[in-house]
Amino acid sequence: GGRVEVLLIRELESSTWEALVRPAHRLRQGARLRFGNSNLRAEVAECADKRFRHLKFAGDMPLDEVMNELGQTPLPPYIKRPSGTTVQDDERYQTVYAREKGAIAAPTAGLHFTAPAIQSLLAREAKVVEITLHVGYGTFEPVRVDNIEQHHVASESFNISDDAARVINATRAEGGRVIAVGTTTTRALESAVNIEGRTEPGRRATELTIKPGFQFRVVDALLTNFHLPRSSLLLLVCAFAGRDFTLNAYRHAVAARFRFYSYGDCMLVF
Structure with missing residues (x-):
């Protein structure tokens, strides 16, 4: 027993x-x-x-x-709840726009958005596009190898609707910027772009691993939390912003006593 x-x-x-x-x-x-x-x-x-x-x-x-x-709400193991998760966790560890079941963890960059914040963006004529992310274990699987070329992120599934793909493609065609909320969103968008540079709608799984040297074709800016060391999430941020820039940003965050990880602060990288 x-x-x-x-x-x-x-x-x-x-x-x-x-x-x-x-x-x-x-x-x-x-x-x-x-x-x-x-x-x-x-x-x-x-x-x-x-x-x-x-x-x-x-x-x-x-x-x-x-x-x-x-x-119970599947909080990351570094958030200690000896008596189990709380009602506050049930509410806070869920984005306000969550719809479908299927993720095993929250896409935590989305936790920074409240319904009023989204309405404020819409009032400023920003286009808010929702895609479905079934966050998988690969998101928080640590990097266990010294050579990052040997690290592969496990498969995750996602769904991009016809309307979402149309808005993304129209925005890029008009010279607008695509701002991804989170690393999982980034992985999905970069997995759904075809050889012509257009985002294809559909439900699919991705095994894309984004590391330094990756050429981003869709995402122009990234809103993301401060991540654990030796994680694929930090690798993705380094690929997007550059390793030195990212590490300097993290040093500043530590000095300024920013909060890290799932319930922590976020940064906008562009």
Whole structure:
């Protein structure tokens, strides 16, 4: 027996999910899990690697209902909540424009936007375009290699509607600037551009890894938080702004006592 934490990553097939579990060494193939006082059960169908397990769920209630009842907001591990997440976390760790289920973490640059802030932008004739981001584990997977050319960001899915693609393409054709809110948005937009330089609509997955030397074709400016060291997010910012410029900005942020990471401050890079 013992307690484990389960973060559901993606549904592989009906009732079977890929999950990040901690501590993983307790869960070998065939191990069974019980969730709270519910009748939801799961069995480890496969040990994918040292950290991931494939879990086969069984129970009377739909998994979505059980997650809403028993699940907690998946805060990053550096945010400590010994007694569990709070109602404030449930509200704050969610963008005001979130619609679809599917992300395993918040696209945190979007947390800086309130409904009045968005209305203020619209009143100034800025075009606010929404795309759907299913943030995946690759977003917070640390860089575990010394040679960044060997680091690859895991797949994430996204959806760009016909209207969103039309506005992005029209803005660029008119000489306007595309300002991406967050690194995940940047990754999606740079993955959706075709050989002619136009953003293509559609729902797809991307395995694009953006590192220094990458040539950006869509994004002109980037609003992003201050990220963890040895992260793919920081690599992307260095690719966009330059390594020295980025590190100098971080030194200034530390000296000025800016707040870092998910609930922290942000910067606009252009």
